[in-house]
Amino acid sequence: MAEGTLEVRIWRGGDEGAFGAYAVPARENQTVLDVVTEVQRRFEPSLAYRFSCRVGVCGSCAMTINGTPRWTCRTHVKRVAPEGRLTIEPLRNMKRVKDLACDMDGFLGKWASVGTFEGTATRADPPAAIDPASPARREVDAAIQCINCAVCHAACDVVAWDPHYLGPAALNRAWTLYNDARVADRRAVLDGALQPGGCHTCHSHGACTEHCPVGLSPTASIAGLKRAGLVSLLKGGRS
Amino acid sequence: MRIEESRCDILILGSGGAGLFAALHAAKADPALDIVIAVKGLLGKSGCTRMVQGGYNVALAAEDSIERHFMDTIVGGKWLPRQDLAWRLCVGAVERVRELENEIGCFFDRNPDGSLHQKAFAGQSFDRTAHKGDLTGIEIINRLMEQVRSRAVRRLEEHRAIELIPAADGSGLAGVLLIDIRMGEYRFVRAKAVLLATGAGPTMYLYHTPSGDKTCDGLAMALRLGLALRDMEMVQFHPTGLLGGPHTRMTGTVLEEGLRGAGGHILNGGKERFLAGYDPAGERATRDVVSRGIYAEMRAGRTTPMGGVYISMGHLGAEKVAGMFPGMVKRCADCGFDLAGGLVEVVPTAHYMMGGVEFEIDASTAVPGLFAAGEDCGGVHGANRLGGNGVANSTVYGGIAGDSMAAFVGREGVWRDPDNSVIEAGIARAERPFGQAPGDLAGLRDRLAQVMWDDVGVIRDALGIERGLAGIADCRAALLAQGVVDGDRRFNLTWHDWLNLESLLDLSEVVGRAALARDDSRGAHFRADFPETGVLETSAYTRIRRDGDELRLDTAPVAFDIVEPGQSLIEGAAGAPPAEAAIGSAA
Numbered sequence: 001m002a003e004g005t006l007e008v009r010i011w012r013g014g015d016e017g018a019f020g021a022y023a024v025p026a027r028e029n030q031t032v033l034d035v036v037t038e039v040q041r042r043f044e045p046s047l048a049y050r051f052s053c054r055v056g057v058c059g060s061c062a063m064t065i066n067g068t069p070r071w072t073c074r075t076h077v078k079r080v081a082p083e084g085r086l087t088i089e090p091l092r093n094m095k096r097v098k099d100l101a102c103d104m105d106g107f108l109g110k111w112a113s114v115g116t117f118e119g120t121a122t123r124a125d126p127p128a129a130i131d132p133a134s135p136a137r138r139e140v141d142a143a144i145q146c147i148n149c150a151v152c153h154a155a156c157d158v159v160a161w162d163p164h165y166l167g168p169a170a171l172n173r174a175w176t177l178y179n180d181a182r183v184a185d186r187r188a189v190l191d192g193a194l195q196p197g198g199c200h201t202c203h204s205h206g207a208c209t210e211h212c213p214v215g216l217s218p219t220a221s222i223a224g225l226k227r228a229g230l231v232s233l234l235k236g237g238r239s
Numbered sequence: 240m241r242i243e244e245s246r247c248d249i250l251i252l253g254s255g256g257a258g259l260f261a262a263l264h265a266a267k268a269d270p271a272l273d274i275v276i277a278v279k280g281l282l283g284k285s286g287c288t289r290m291v292q293g294g295y296n297v298a299l300a301a302e303d304s305i306e307r308h309f310m311d312t313i314v315g316g317k318w319l320p321r322q323d324l325a326w327r328l329c330v331g332a333v334e335r336v337r338e339l340e341n342e343i344g345c346f347f348d349r350n351p352d353g354s355l356h357q358k359a360f361a362g363q364s365f366d367r368t369a370h371k372g373d374l375t376g377i378e379i380i381n382r383l384m385e386q387v388r389s390r391a392v393r394r395l396e397e398h399r400a401i402e403l404i405p406a407a408d409g410s411g412l413a414g415v416l417l418i419d420i421r422m423g424e425y426r427f428v429r430a431k432a433v434l435l436a437t438g439a440g441p442t443m444y445l446y447h448t449p450s451g452d453k454t455c456d457g458l459a460m461a462l463r464l465g466l467a468l469r470d471m472e473m474v475q476f477h478p479t480g481l482l483g484g485p486h487t488r489m490t491g492t493v494l495e496e497g498l499r500g501a502g503g504h505i506l507n508g509g510k511e512r513f514l515a516g517y518d519p520a521g522e523r524a525t526r527d528v529v530s531r532g533i534y535a536e537m538r539a540g541r542t543t544p545m546g547g548v549y550i551s552m553g554h555l556g557a558e559k560v561a562g563m564f565p566g567m568v569k570r571c572a573d574c575g576f577d578l579a580g581g582l583v584e585v586v587p588t589a590h591y592m593m594g595g596v597e598f599e600i601d602a603s604t605a606v607p608g609l610f611a612a613g614e615d616c617g618g619v620h621g622a623n624r625l626g627g628n629g630v631a632n633s634t635v636y637g638g639i640a641g642d643s644m645a646a647f648v649g650r651e652g653v654w655r656d657p658d659n660s661v662i663e664a665g666i667a668r669a670e671r672p673f674g675q676a677p678g679d680l681a682g683l684r685d686r687l688a689q690v691m692w693d694d695v696g697v698i699r700d701a702l703g704i705e706r707g708l709a710g711i712a713d714c715r716a717a718l719l720a721q722g723v724v725d726g727d728r729r730f731n732l733t734w735h736d737w738l739n740l741e742s743l744l745d746l747s748e749v750v751g752r753a754a755l756a757r758d759d760s761r762g763a764h765f766r767a768d769f770p771e772t773g774v775l776e777t778s779a780y781t782r783i784r785r786d787g788d789e790l791r792l793d794t795a796p797v798a799f800d801i802v803e804p805g806q807s808l809i810e811g812a813a814g815a816p817p818a819e820a821a822i823g824s825a826a
Contacts, residue, residue, distance in 0.1 A: 029483035029575060037488060040732055041681040045723065048730035050280070052450040054488045055570060057377060058284045073488065074573040097421055098730045104281060105396075112388035117344025127340040129353030140346065145374055148284075148381065173385075180346070 032072040048099040059149030069154040091154035115173030152208035164197035168208035168218035175221035199225040253436035255286035257613030257637030259383040264641025277395040283384030294370030296627035316621025331635035402665030406655035411607030413657035423728025431652030432644040444589035445692035446491040454739035455746040469617040470594035472753035478529035480588025530587040534697040547586035602640035612636035622762025675722025775804035
């Protein structure tokens with residue numbers, strides 16, 4: 001069993017607030033979400049935080065851990081706090097609701113604004129025949145399994161500077177749509193990604209890719225959109 | 240007490256596959272409808288459709304058929320499913336998968352020729368499970384979430400429904416009383432039609448798989464409204480839940496079935512294989528059989544340090560395992576366990592409730608204006624659910640519910656006047672903890688979890704269930720005497736923990752009562768004192784409803800209106816459904 005006690009600081013409040021300090025027993029199998037849960041159950045019954053699936057699928061529980069955005073349900077304490085000290089805050093770049101919970105509405109709204117599928121076929125048709133080895137499909141597969149946890153959105157400095165920037169997750173989704181052969185108007189998808197606040201706002205710092213808990217590369221997706229935009233410009237398309 | 244009141248045409252409770260499909264179908268049927276989705280967490284992020292690893296059962300291939308899918312569902316459900324519901328599921332799955340692909344934008348994995356890849360899954364006579372890798376649920380829910388967000392559907396996120404409010408004149412449903420979790424305030428939403436799609440979830444067990452926000456709230460509300468719940472003894476246990484100790488939320492979460500299918504070994508505390516002693520198929524036997532084998536081994540005391548058994552994959556080659564199951568291997572590694580090369584402690588874990596609200600093939604219920612879909616409903620799966628039929632059920636019936644509600648509102652939709660006494664009672668129940676001294680809520684939930692696990696769990700008998708019912712009653716008395724600190728009610732999870740536990744207690748009692756009544760063993764329900772399955776031809780299902788403070792149980796015969804025990808819709812042995820099929824490979 002792990003020995004000792006964790007020194008835990010947790011943000012209490014909204015934009016204004018203060019850290020609370022708690023001594024939590026260190027345990028052999030203990031995630032950051034478990035630490036937050038233990039604080040709520042033992043010390044702070046009104047502590048607000050969000051989680052759902054417990055297995056890294058729902059993307060609800062991300063927080064800022066010792067300055068870094070992470071999913072908490074799959075972040076083992078030993079990996080991020082070898083000295084036994086944890087500072088836990090809400091994700092940045094989103095409105096705060098209370099304590100560790102923030103409002104993901106802006107983030108998800110940007111996603112849906114450029115990331116909603118519109119096809120041509122209907123439920124009366126069989127699924128489209130798509131070669132899984134085709135280059136476009138490989139691009140989609142490399143980027144599609146995003147859980148919209150907003151870790152990339154919180155890690156991105158450009159999102160912090162520019163409230164109109166769509167952000168890495170939304171653009172990553174736009175890239176998968178652009179490469180989806182079933183989409184009715186792929187050009188419109190690209191135009192959505194090229195609008196002000198779109199892919200050209202990205203500075204290619206790569207913080208999104210560095211922090212993505214499921215190993216995606218929004219940086220590569222955004223670079224793909226930029227390339228596609230350039231190609232379409234050279235071909236004399238709308239832009 | 241301040242209560243915000245508002246109105247809409249259709250109110251949907253829940254945002255899993257059922258709730259989101261209902262919204263899309265209703266909006267398409269009549270774009271002028273004012274549709275609201277209320278969800279305990281965030282839209283598309285709560286519930287279990289999102290967590291689907293396996294996939295979606297659908298008879299698409301030329302060699303497959305609706306009849307085969309149906310027979311597998313009936314045989315897997317041990318002749319207990321309501322056959323017209325099961326048939327509608329199998330027919331509807333074909334349309335729904337096409338809709339998911341062509342209209343919603345989901346992309347299921349393909350064969351090299353471009354057609355949908357369909358994999359083998361437990362208890363099925365044909366490889367019919369469409370999937371997106373081993374994260375099918377994320378693909379389905381992300382795409383549905385985008386579609387719903389791009390339409391004029393209103394969202395009440397982090398809103399917890401606490402009471403279904405009937406009309407004062409008894410003519411049907413008037414609306415739903417909710418708590419706005421973020422604000423800590425009550426809200427009454429009047430609606431012409433309401434969908435119950437909160438996803439049940441057997442989280443009253445020590446080990447359980449569903450998302451943390453599921454606590455049977457929908458079933459508890461349905462029970463209070465007077466609706467009948469059927470097949471409530473049927474709780475599916477998945478054999479391999481991760482065991483990480485009592486202080487971590489990762490305990491109980493599923494390690495996928497494919498691990499056993501691929502040749503994984505289950506070892507007891509002495510590091511010996513033992514399942515062949517329970518069933519010739521060993522690790523590859525079906526979920527219920529393997530769960531019972533593991534549970535029996537645990538009861539015999541041959542356990543790992545944390546009280547479970549081991550899953551061992553290393554003999555297949557760590558590199559190969561990491562390549563076959565990247566998601567599972569990474570998840571275990573994040574939590575400190577080496578699945579590819581080492582031993583990981585596992586335990587059977589409560590996964591799914593086959594039982595639920597009695598509903599009709601158009602998703603209506605016995606109360607006009609109230610519809611139901613998904614895991615809150617009973618009758619589709621009978622005594623056992625096939626892997627891959629869960630997401631089919633929620634999406635097929637969710638869509639049907641959307642169509643039905645739109646038609647209902649157009650035909651006879653009215654805002655009924657609410658029975659205010661039920662609103663007052665609902666608020667009084669939610670207010671109760673604030674008047675009392677706080678206590679150890681988490682400890683009390685652990686106590687209930689242990690009672691259910693020990694006495695109403697994987698293997699049951701009359702004595703144990705009686706003891707369990709007494710234990711549940713003790714827990715209820717303790718909860719009703721225990722409170723929550725009042726003060727900041729905004730996003731107050733401890734208040735909601737109290738309410739969660741109340742719902743779980745209500746449903747624990749129902750499960751116990753149904754388990755006591757079923758004196759045979761079939762599917763997920765195993766009675767050590769009645770180990771044989773009864774005569775199939777006279778199969779009956781349990782039905783429980785609340786009458787005042789009492790639960791009333793009766794049984795009703797299963798109608799074999801499509802196929803009778805001993806018969807099949809399939810010609811010849813080759814097409815017959817497997818009686819006890821082993822799980823397929825992980826391919």
